[in-house]
Amino acid sequence: MKGTYMNLFCPKTKSLMKKFKNYLFFSILFLFYFVNYSQFLENMNVSFESYSAYYLDDKKTGDFKLENRFRSNNYLNLKSIFAKNWNFELQIESYMPKPLLNYSPNFENTNISTLKFEYNIKDLNVVFGSIYEQFGSGTSLRTWEDKSLGINNSLLGLNVNYKLSDEINLTSLIGQQKKGFKYSKGFVFGLDSEIDISQLIDSNSTFLFGLSYVGRNDQEIKSESFDNLTNLYSARIDYSGNSFYTNLEITQKSNNPILVFGTPSDTFIKKGSAYLLNTGFFNKGLGLDFTFRRLENMTLYSEISAAGNEFNESIVNYLPALTKQHDYSLTNLYVYAAQPDVNFYVEDLTKAGEIGFQTDLYYSFKKESFLGGKYGTSISANFSLWNNLGGKYDFLNQSYKTDFLSFGEKYFSELSFEIRKKWSKSFENIFLYVNQYYDKRMIEFESGQVKSNIFVVDNTFKINDKKSFRLELQHLSTKNDNKNWYAYGIEYNISSSFSIYYNNLYNYQNPDEDKKINYYNFGGSYTMGMNRLAVNYGRQRGGLVCTGGICRYVPESTGITFSIITSIF
Amino acid sequence: MKNLKIYFICLSIFNFSFLLSQDRIPSMNLKTIDGKTINTKSLSNKNGLTVYSFWATWCVPCINELDDIDKEIDKWKEAKVNIVAVSTDDSRTKRRVRPMINGKNWDFAIYLDENQDLKRALNISGIPHTIVVRGNKIIYRRIGYKPGDERNLYEFILSQNKKFDEKI
Numbered sequence: 001m002k003g004t005y006m007n008l009f010c011p012k013t014k015s016l017m018k019k020f021k022n023y024l025f026f027s028i029l030f031l032f033y034f035v036n037y038s039q040f041l042e043n044m045n046v047s048f049e050s051y052s053a054y055y056l057d058d059k060k061t062g063d064f065k066l067e068n069r070f071r072s073n074n075y076l077n078l079k080s081i082f083a084k085n086w087n088f089e090l091q092i093e094s095y096m097p098k099p100l101l102n103y104s105p106n107f108e109n110t111n112i113s114t115l116k117f118e119y120n121i122k123d124l125n126v127v128f129g130s131i132y133e134q135f136g137s138g139t140s141l142r143t144w145e146d147k148s149l150g151i152n153n154s155l156l157g158l159n160v161n162y163k164l165s166d167e168i169n170l171t172s173l174i175g176q177q178k179k180g181f182k183y184s185k186g187f188v189f190g191l192d193s194e195i196d197i198s199q200l201i202d203s204n205s206t207f208l209f210g211l212s213y214v215g216r217n218d219q220e221i222k223s224e225s226f227d228n229l230t231n232l233y234s235a236r237i238d239y240s241g242n243s244f245y246t247n248l249e250i251t252q253k254s255n256n257p258i259l260v261f262g263t264p265s266d267t268f269i270k271k272g273s274a275y276l277l278n279t280g281f282f283n284k285g286l287g288l289d290f291t292f293r294r295l296e297n298m299t300l301y302s303e304i305s306a307a308g309n310e311f312n313e314s315i316v317n318y319l320p321a322l323t324k325q326h327d328y329s330l331t332n333l334y335v336y337a338a339q340p341d342v343n344f345y346v347e348d349l350t351k352a353g354e355i356g357f358q359t360d361l362y363y364s365f366k367k368e369s370f371l372g373g374k375y376g377t378s379i380s381a382n383f384s385l386w387n388n389l390g391g392k393y394d395f396l397n398q399s400y401k402t403d404f405l406s407f408g409e410k411y412f413s414e415l416s417f418e419i420r421k422k423w424s425k426s427f428e429n430i431f432l433y434v435n436q437y438y439d440k441r442m443i444e445f446e447s448g449q450v451k452s453n454i455f456v457v458d459n460t461f462k463i464n465d466k467k468s469f470r471l472e473l474q475h476l477s478t479k480n481d482n483k484n485w486y487a488y489g490i491e492y493n494i495s496s497s498f499s500i501y502y503n504n505l506y507n508y509q510n511p512d513e514d515k516k517i518n519y520y521n522f523g524g525s526y527t528m529g530m531n532r533l534a535v536n537y538g539r540q541r542g543g544l545v546c547t548g549g550i551c552r553y554v555p556e557s558t559g560i561t562f563s564i565i566t567s568i569f
Numbered sequence: 570m571k572n573l574k575i576y577f578i579c580l581s582i583f584n585f586s587f588l589l590s591q592d593r594i595p596s597m598n599l600k601t602i603d604g605k606t607i608n609t610k611s612l613s614n615k616n617g618l619t620v621y622s623f624w625a626t627w628c629v630p631c632i633n634e635l636d637d638i639d640k641e642i643d644k645w646k647e648a649k650v651n652i653v654a655v656s657t658d659d660s661r662t663k664r665r666v667r668p669m670i671n672g673k674n675w676d677f678a679i680y681l682d683e684n685q686d687l688k689r690a691l692n693i694s695g696i697p698h699t700i701v702v703r704g705n706k707i708i709y710r711r712i713g714y715k716p717g718d719e720r721n722l723y724e725f726i727l728s729q730n731k732k733f734d735e736k737i
Contacts, residue, residue, distance in 0.1 A: 043593070047692035077692055087595075120596075134684040137660040144659075144684055147694065169606070196605065206603040240603040245667065278664050287668025320661030325627035360665055362672020375640065378673060420636070428716075430629070458629070465717035493715040530710045565712065567692050 025110075028090070043081035047530075047567035049147065050074045053100055058539060058558040060517050068098040069559075073107075075147060077114075087118040089130070093181075102554045103150040104311040106180020113152060113181070114145075123163035131159040131173055135192040135212040138318035139251045139274045139298075140234040143177070153315060154178050155188055167196045177302035179313040184302035186218030188316055208238040216316060218304050225266040226257045232300060232317070246279040253298060258342045259307040260398065268398045270342060270352075272297035274319070287362040291322055296353035296389060296402060298340040308341070322358050324382040324416055326434075328456050329505055330474040330487050334438035336386060336412040342400070346445055350393040352400050355407055358384035375422035385413045388442065413437045430458035440481070452478035468493045472503070483509030500524040505541060530567040535560070593705045594621070595690045599655065599680040602667055607680065609687065613704055617649030618726055621700040623682075623693055625658045626665040631697040634714040635675060641723075642676045648726050652677035657688050657696060701726065703733070 052072035057063040074094040082088045091114035095107045116129035132154055134142045145152040157175020164170055174189040190213060197207040214232040222228065236249040253272030257264035273296050280289040298319055301307050306314035321338040339354040361381045365372035390406025416434040423429065434454040440446045454476045461469045472489040489503030505519040521538030542556030594613075598606050612619060622638075624631035635654055638645060645652060654677055656666050663683055670679050682688055691700070694712075699722065701709035709725060711718065 045692065047694075049694055079690070079692075132684060132686060132689065134660075137663075138684075139660075142660075142684065145689060206605060208604050238604050245603075280664075280668055282668060282671035285672065285674045287671035289664055289668040291664050318660060320659070322661065322664075324665075325662050327627055327629045360668050362668045364672055364674050378636075380669070380672065420632075422636075422640075428633075460633075460716055462716040465720040468716040493717075496715065496718060496721055499715065525713075527712050530712065532712050565694050567710075 028112075045077075045079045045567070047077045048075065048564070049077075049566075050564040051100060051147075051561070052563070053557075053559050053561040055101070055557055055559040060514075061539065061556045061558060064557070064559075066101075071098045071100045072096055073100050073103065073147070075113075085119055085121050087116075087120065089114055089116040089118070091115075099150075101557055104180045104313055106182050106311075106313065107150070108181060111181040113178070114154065125161040127159040129156065130178070131155040131157060131175055133159060133171065133173055134318075135171070135190060135214065136210055136234055136236045136249055137276060139249060139276065140212050140214045140232045140300075140317055141188075141190050141192075142318035143316075144318075149312075151312060152178055153313070156183055167199045169194045177314055177316065179302075179306070184218075184306075184314055185220050186216055186302045186304070188214065188216050188302050190214040205242070206238070206240040208236075210234075210236040210238075212236075214300070214316065216300055216302055218302065221264055221304050223257070223264070223266055226255060226264070226269050228304075230254055230256050230300060243283055244279075244281055247277075249276040250274070251298070253300065256297070256300075257304065258297070258344070258398075260344065264304050264307075265398070268344070270297050270400075274298050274340075285364045285366070287360070289360040290357065291359070292357045293322055294353070294355045294389070294404075295319060295338065295340040297342045298353065321386075322356075323384045323386070323412070323414055324358075324360075326416075328432065328458075328472070328474055328487075329489075329503070330454050330476040330485055331416075331432070331434050331456065333476065333485065334436055334450050334452065336384075336414070336438065337443070339386070339388070339411060339443065344393075344395060344398055347395045349442060349445060350395055350400065351388045351408075351442070352391065352393070352402050353389045354386050354411065355389055355405075356384065356386035356411075358382065373421070373423070375424075377422075378420045380418045382416045383414070386411045409439070409442060410437065411439050411442050426462040428460045428462075430456070432456040432458075448481055450478055450480045452476055452480075466493075466495050482507050482515065483511065485509075497527050498524070499527075530565075532563070532565040535562045537561075592707045594700070594702055594707060595687070597687045597690055599682055599687060602670070602679055602681070610705070612651070612653055612678075612680075613702070614649070614651040617651070617703075618708075618729060619651040619653055619702045620722070620726075621702065622652065622654045623657055623688060623696045623698040623700075624654055625656060625696055626662050626669050627658075628696050630714045633716070634697050634699070634719060635677075636673070637716070637719045639673070639675045639677070645723065645726075648723070648730060650726055654679045655682050655687060656680070657682050657685050659683055659685070701729075703729070 055064040055069045075091060077091045079089045093113040094110040099107045114130040116127060119126040132143050143154045155173060155175030155177050157173065159173040161171045171192040177184040177188055192212040194208060194210040197209055198205060212234040215229060217229045219228050231254040232251055234251040238247040239245060251274040255269050255271055258268040258270055260268060275294045277292045300316040302314045302316055319338050319340040321336045323336050326332055339351060343351045364376060364378040367376045371377055387410050388408030389402040390408040391400055391402035393400045414434060414436045419431045421429045436452045438450045440448045440450060456474045459471045470491040474487040476485040485505060485507050487505040491501040493499045502522040507516060510516045519539050519541045521536055523534060523536030525532060525534035537560045539558045540556060542554055594609050596608060596610050598608055601607055622635060624635060638652060656679060658666055663681060697714040699711045700707055
């Protein structure tokens with residue numbers, strides 16, 4: 001039970017702990033039944049989500065070798081305004097008998113995941129309990145929840161937000177960070193201020209200025225060589241005019257030990273930094289955007305020892321990959337994950353962070369014009385390039401010195417081009433072309449670089465207001481790695497509530513005959529207002545799977561999955 | 570004990586399902602495209618209904634829905650509807666919001682819910698997600714989007730307007 005939620009209050013022995021847990025569980029239930037019949041119910045909101053799977057043996061990909069074929073993740077959430085100015089939130093999660101594959105083993109059995117009392121009056125907002133907060137773009141701090149990614153890194157503690165005036169907003173917080181049902185031993189605390197300068201000078205444009213501080217104090221690992229307190233200082237400025245905007249954010253991280261073979265080094269200690277510049281131009285029908293970012297040794301963990309953990313737990317700041325986030329399966333085979341950290345595992349593959357940029361263009365052709373047609377046409381393009389930091393790397397002596405604007409070896413680049421065209425009231429197309437370069441060697445420490453070209457055609461046929469049919473065709477061609485793939489998907493929306501689909505990915509040119517596998521999935525869903533039931537049967541691809549900027553290695557699996565989402569409002 | 574707990578949890582869910590009703594948009598802060606803070610309270614539409622559509626730049630069905638609404642935006646305006654498109658893009662993709670909405674030239678209000686606080690407060694598990702509000706009261710919710718859903722939503726709004734006019 002070490003380190004669990006209740007442990008923060010008063011645990012001495014295991015049996016006492018268990019009794020306390022049960023006591024707490026039934027007290028909360030009692031409380032609910034009590035409020036059930038009280039007037040507070042008027043403002044109560046309950047939702048329930050359940051995702052379950054029954055894993056099967058597969059002739060092609062092998063037997064299911066882990067314990068518990070049936071696995072289930074369940075989330076019960078209650079929110080209420082229980083008194084004037086007071087909000088309450090409770091989320092109970094149950095992973096019974098085990099969590100779904102790819103979820104952290106720190107999710108065990110049933111426990112409280114979010115417990116929050118919030119006081120709101122005029123310009124003051126105070127949260128006791130689970131804190132979800134973000135400073136600036138999240139480079140110094142972001143605590144958030146995404147159930148599908150298994151992420152909930154909220155802080156358990158105190159958060160105070162005060163609006164000093166119309167122009168000035170202050171936020172402070174302190175807490176211990178959640179990892180599964182456990183909590184970090186290290187403390188995280190922070191301060192953020194934002195000033196709206198445009199209001200002070202009465203300007204039509206917007207001018208915002210922000211300063212933040214985030215500290216992490218972890219006393220678990222002591223050493224004379226490094227400080228247990230790591231500090232992050234950040235400054236940002238944001239300008240928006242009538243057709244132009246620009247913003248700059250700079251974050252500095254104090255000395256922190258680099259992890260060598262899983263333990264923090266006494267000699268390899270480095271500072272970190274993040275520079276983010278974003279600028280854009282826009283007009284009716286046209287949008288252009290450019291982002292530059294340089295990250296060096298930048299991830300902050302609430303526990304020093306958590307560095308590099310495979311479940312992305314205990315991460316205080318948010319450093320996502322700045323590339324186009326795709327929605328089609330073959331465009332997500334070789335996905336770039338941001339490389340914010342120092343890595344000296346392999347000689348010749350030493351890295352200290354990333355430097356690069358991405359740019360976006362959006363344009364719409366007017367309706368009734370030659371290219372616009374009756375219903376209009378829109379196009380978009382994206383280009384991104386990410387490299388290692390240029391500089392001198394000394395593998396044997398474990399040290400490096402980077403140059404500020406120098407591009408090292410390339411990790412990834414991507415060019416994509418998309419056209420959306422509605423031909424008639426009942427037929428619509430999306431065409432997508434993607435050219436990718438992905439260095440498996442630099443990113444995953446596996447052999448090979450992959451250059452690929454991907455084509456996607458998405459066709460939607462609307463039969464009437466309730467029925468529609470969608471056909472998705474994809475092809476990926478590459479001479480590297482596992483060679484060519486194709487994929488297709490069909491989706492039939494039978495009514496506004498019922499939908500069925502079938503899709504398949506096939507690596508038809510894989511040099512290994514045994515690895516020519518159809519990753520097929522079929523299923524259906526029933527949606528009625530806030531209630532949704534979905535069933536899927538199929539085979540999931542393994543490897544590095546990335547969604548929402550978070551990448552994880554997942555094993556291949558075959559099985560039946562079903563999900564229930566319901567909410568009563 | 571475990572089974573007992575599960576039993577009680579299930580019982581609670583069913584018990585609550587018949588009794589509970591939170592039917593209001595919570596008072597929360599969103600950001601405007603320019604980065605200014607705005608409260609959901611100030612988004613209520615005095616003349617008619619407000620449609621909240623939760624979307625993201627990377628979500629294909631979300632963009633299909635907003636494109637389809639925008640194609641007939643004049644009809645929606647005639648029905649006195651305020652469309653509020655809430656982007657749930659976080660700092661990975663939020664920089665794409667401004668060029669995209671300008672490139673698309675959508676004729677409705679866009680706000681940012683960058684750390685997904687409003688999305689969490691409304692228990693939205695996935696997008697697209699559409700909510701119809703009169704004043705602050707939620708009168709309709711829908712998960713997902715299929716072609717044609719926007720027409721059904723429009724019909725629903727007309728019927729609600731009719732009901733409301735009859736009451737007056």
